[in-house]
Amino acid sequence: MAERKAFLLRLDPAIWAAMERLAQTELRSVNSQIEFLLRDALARRGIKPRDAAGSAPAGGTITRGSKLA
Numbered sequence: 001m002a003e004r005k006a007f008l009l010r011l012d013p014a015i016w017a018a019m020e021r022l023a024q025t026e027l028r029s030v031n032s033q034i035e036f037l038l039r040d041a042l043a044r045r046g047i048k049p050r051d052a053a054g055s056a057p058a059g060g061t062i063t064r065g066s067k068l069a
Contacts, residue, residue, distance in 0.1 A: 002051075009034075 011019070016030075023033035042049060 019030050019033055023030045026033065026036075028036065039049070
């Protein structure tokens with residue numbers, strides 16, 4: 001399994017409660033839901049994350065504004 005970066009995230013309690021409800025609705029953990037929403041936000045901006053080795057995911061490059069296939 002790919003290594004994950006761990007970090008502390010402080011959230012407003014109301015945001016945390018909303019994330020818990022959304023995650024439960026979508027059958028995800030809160031952590032998975034946050035990662036899903038972050039990936040979606042990046043994709044909407046045309047940004048593809050690089051892997052740990054520094055390369056873009058298969059078939060992709062990191063260019064702002066490019067279309068995601």
